[in-house]
Amino acid sequence: MRLQALQEPAVRYFLEVVKSGSVKEAALRLNVAPSAVSRQVARLERELDTLLFDRHARGMVPNAAGELLAAHAKRTQQDIERVASDIAGLRGLRSGHVRVVSTEGFAFDFLPTLISRFREKYEGIRFHLEVCTPSDIPRRIRDGEADVGMTLSALPEPSIKVELRHPCPIFAVMAEGHPLAAQRQLSLRQVVGHPLGLPPEGSSIRQLLDISCGRQGLQYVQAMSSNHANALVSFAAAGGGSIAFYGELSIRTLLKTRALVAIPLKDREMNERHLEVETLAGRSLPDAGRAFVRFLTEAIEETA
Structure with missing residues (x-):
């Protein structure tokens, strides 16, 4: 042959x-x-x-x-990329390309801000950030289409290494003029009396909300639904007494620059989410990818 x-x-x-x-x-x-x-x-x-x-x-x-x-061809391609990166690394971390996949929430604010901060130190590193569904992220990593994934934790995935698993509780997000905006903590019993902007039923936020409300016998009014988290945040920011739900980490920068507040929820289910930083098990990432994973995990751990 x-x-x-x-x-x-x-x-x-x-x-x-x-x-x-x-x-x-x-x-x-x-x-x-x-x-x-x-x-x-x-x-x-x-x-x-x-x-x-x-x-x-x-x-x-x-x-x-x-x-x-x-599978062989993808591994070979990754080895070539790693060797090229290692050779470039002999001159210092001056160049490289990092492919990141994430769920929409992390791509909305957190990751772009972090990538910008990383490039202040390593301006020669290029990034490609793509939004995927949670189920698609491990597949993209396994298929060699991405170097790093950031998603919400689910069942363990074969061939996926979890670099970091970190709590990612759900917050109530509203305009700073909202009647509840001065509270330091809220319960869903206080929140469900207001019009809500909600993601689709299959999302982790919606699932946990429905479980918690079902356990407590609570009913809510869905004033708006959307599969775009940006739209729900804008809906809450517009006022009218509306509330959306989001991970505070995902919109931290927006909270500093817009008339929004994010308030922790005391309900058990709304605090059971975790985020994961994922890479391919057994793969030696190129220098740029390894450096960004360290930078990313350290930045997340600093939020604790």
């Missing part, structure tokens, strides 16, 4: 088909003709003497051999 096809661009084209699920979409992303992608995939299959995809009318799905090759 000859292995020349395991070099670029064959593997790069193959990985793009794995990600996109079709030759046509992969060709668009690579800015090449679909025939070029097909030739490279066919070359891989010919030289490895095995099919790599299950072909369906709606696209292409890697089979067991394809999954094995994709």
Whole structure:
């Protein structure tokens, strides 16, 4: 078996088909003709003497051999990035690229602010921050599409290393002129009499709110719902007696610059959330990624 096809661009084209699920979409992303992608995939299959995809009318799905090759190719790609970063590190931490994935709440305020502070010290480091669903974050890390993830904790994920697990309680967020804004702590019994801006039912905030209200026999009025946390914060900031729910860490900068207050909730369920900083288990991150993970975890721990 000859292995020349395991070099670029064959593997790069193959990985793009794995990600996109079709030759046509992969060709668009690579800015090449679909025939070029097909030739490279066919070359891989010919030289490895095995099919790599299950072909369906709606696209292409890697089979067991394809999954094995994709995992190898991603590890190789990560090793090359790490070596390049280590070589650059011999000159000091002057360059690098860190790919971060997070849930919307952390991408709204906390992470952009922290990235800006990090770059004050290491201005040559570039970042890409992408918002994902909590379930998508570990997959992106495993697939080599991200270096660091920040999300709300759930069940343990295979191949994912938790660099930090930290309490992330839910606060009541409201305009500073709200009748409850002067309170140092609130209960849901005090809050549910006001119009609420709420995220979708599948979100951690909504689930914990419903559990706590169900336990206490409380009913609330949903004045507005949205899958965009920014919209809910703006709704609360506009006044009208409305209240939203958020992690205080996620909007700390906004609390300093806008007419908003965030008040802790004493109810048990609203204090059971935790955030996690995640990386790929067994992977040696490039210098820039390692430095940012240290910076990120230290910044979170300082909030305790």
